[in-house]
Amino acid sequence: MSNYYQRVLPDESETLEVAGRLAAELAGEELIFLRGELGAGKTTFCRGLIRRLGHAGAVKSPTFTLVEPYVLEGGLEVFHFDLYRLGDPSELEYIGIDDYLEGRHLCLVEWPERGEGFLPACDLQVTLELAGDGRRLTIEANSEHGEQIIQRLSR
Numbered sequence: 001m002s003n004y005y006q007r008v009l010p011d012e013s014e015t016l017e018v019a020g021r022l023a024a025e026l027a028g029e030e031l032i033f034l035r036g037e038l039g040a041g042k043t044t045f046c047r048g049l050i051r052r053l054g055h056a057g058a059v060k061s062p063t064f065t066l067v068e069p070y071v072l073e074g075g076l077e078v079f080h081f082d083l084y085r086l087g088d089p090s091e092l093e094y095i096g097i098d099d100y101l102e103g104r105h106l107c108l109v110e111w112p113e114r115g116e117g118f119l120p121a122c123d124l125q126v127t128l129e130l131a132g133d134g135r136r137l138t139i140e141a142n143s144e145h146g147e148q149i150i151q152r153l154s155r
């Protein structure tokens with residue numbers, strides 16, 4: 001039994017598609033980290049995920065706002081973070097990170113390494129790497145719940 005899922009994504013549409021497949025397996029209270037260099041496709045992945053959960057509008061990069069909230073049909077709340085411009089991990093305390101992470105929300109965090117020490121362990125870690133003109137996607141489980149999601153995704 002493998003605790004990761006890996007695929008090559010030849011173009012943007014594939015990133016959106018696989019993110020949508022992952023969205024369909026979520027309970028809506030996961031913490032997901034997204035890693036990869038600038039332009040690797042992290043926001044694209046979040047866009048595919050948030051759209052599949054029912055959001056019809058734009059999914060912009062929360063580069064300057066740090067976090068973008070979404071309230072979806074059925075009351076599901078999603079918080080999309082981009083910590084790239086965080087000056088220091090301790091600033092997460094000032095934006096009230098604990099309030100975001102507690103409770104039944106889905107939290108997506110781009111650049112989690114910038115918040116090291118102030119973020120709890122995630123359920124899933126999504127890594128995107130450049131591979132020719134496309135990307136290599138790896139989704140790793142980091143909790144028991146995350147492992148169940150990987151199993152379902154791999155079927």
Ligand SMILES: Nc1ncnc2c1ncn2[C@@H]1O[C@H](COP(=O)(O)OP(=O)(O)OP(=O)(O)O)[C@@H](O)[C@H]1O
Pocket residue numbers: 009010011012013014015036037038039040041042043044045061082110133134135
């Ligand atoms: N599988 C793919 N193959 C090729 N290009 C892709 C793929 N997935 C996404 N892209 C493209 O990569 C570019 C950058 O994507 P995106 O903004 O999602 O990156 P990011 O990782 O969020 O960057 P940042 O670190 O700046 O937030 C976009 O032009 C997008 O269309």
Ligand SMILES: [Mg+2]
Pocket residue numbers: 042043044061082110
């Ligand atoms: Mg981004």
